[in-house]
Amino acid sequence: MEDNSLEQEKKSKNKPKLKILKQIILVLFLLGIICCDIIVYLLYGPWHGFRDWLITTAMTTFTHQYLATWFYSNEQIEECLNRNRIEALTGYTDESLINIINYNQIKVSSYKNEYERQILEKDPNNNDYKIIEIDGKKYHGYMAVIYDPSRIQVCVANNLGSSNGEMIETISKRNNAILAINGGGYTVPKPSIMELLGITISNNNLLSSNHNNIIGFNKNNKLILGNFSSEQALNNNIRDCVSFVPYLILNGKKAEIYGNAGYGTASRTAIGQRADGIVLFLVLDGDRKNLKELQCKT
Numbered sequence: 001m002e003d004n005s006l007e008q009e010k011k012s013k014n015k016p017k018l019k020i021l022k023q024i025i026l027v028l029f030l031l032g033i034i035c036c037d038i039i040v041y042l043l044y045g046p047w048h049g050f051r052d053w054l055i056t057t058a059m060t061t062f063t064h065q066y067l068a069t070w071f072y073s074n075e076q077i078e079e080c081l082n083r084n085r086i087e088a089l090t091g092y093t094d095e096s097l098i099n100i101i102n103y104n105q106i107k108v109s110s111y112k113n114e115y116e117r118q119i120l121e122k123d124p125n126n127n128d129y130k131i132i133e134i135d136g137k138k139y140h141g142y143m144a145v146i147y148d149p150s151r152i153q154v155c156v157a158n159n160l161g162s163s164n165g166e167m168i169e170t171i172s173k174r175n176n177a178i179l180a181i182n183g184g185g186y187t188v189p190k191p192s193i194m195e196l197l198g199i200t201i202s203n204n205n206l207l208s209s210n211h212n213n214i215i216g217f218n219k220n221n222k223l224i225l226g227n228f229s230s231e232q233a234l235n236n237n238i239r240d241c242v243s244f245v246p247y248l249i250l251n252g253k254k255a256e257i258y259g260n261a262g263y264g265t266a267s268r269t270a271i272g273q274r275a276d277g278i279v280l281f282l283v284l285d286g287d288r289k290n291l292k293e294l295q296c297k298t
Contacts, residue, residue: 048080052259055076055080056080056263056264057264058264059081060264083258084259084260084262085258085259085261085262086258086261088245089246089253089255091251092227093222093250093251094251095220097252098223099275099276100149100221100277101276103147103276128147128178129146129179130145131143131145132144141283142282142283143283144281144283145280146179146279149217149222149273152217152240154202154203155174168180168181181283183269183271184198185244197210198214198244201216201230201234201238201239203239203240206234211227211228212243213243214233214243215242215244216240216241218237219239221277223271225250248270249272269283269284270282
């Protein structure tokens, strides 16, 4: 009798525990179903915001395109990229639109607007360049204002043709630079050897050649955009250049941008030159992570 009563007592104590465990399992099961439904809705539902973000972000990478191809067909990916794109600008820089002004010899006392003030009002502690912090709803970054375009040049890694590459800080220190941004592209063919993409010219030296769109400076220190062969680039006195697209502004004309432009959420770098010759380096962190202060060395 005593053994039966003890056993019944144990069973009565275990019942609440089993009930709680069943409830936990049921809740987890329901949460799992809800999560699966949310994922399926985001991936394939009528709202294409998440789908566009995933495809465009994945397809602009070298090694993570599978994040899009796992879930979508080639037709779906192509349709998304066609909906989120930049209408490419074509043509060449009109040099006559650029009149380089030496602001060391001119004192600016008034400004057209706040943008002009921020660009032309120099840092009292730095006569060479100025850093402007940029903050928006979905991005954060820095713009470097370079007043003398003749000081900008293309520098490359010492170990081109290897699979290791070099950090921008290393390249910068070797060239005694005070500002730098990444520029140009590269390919990684098997067996994982990095090769410069398109045309690369550094200090009048041709480092890679292939007919391509370039962005670079000629010997008049004007920023030149256009589609050149390596021979054409050298014949047009291009002293430093890399190959990259897209062109967002050409001769004052803006490119048409649809959706997220096909680039998703990613950190981006841009370079441009104003009509007065001032060069702008723009570095944006699209996912709003804390961006270290621009310490470029170029």
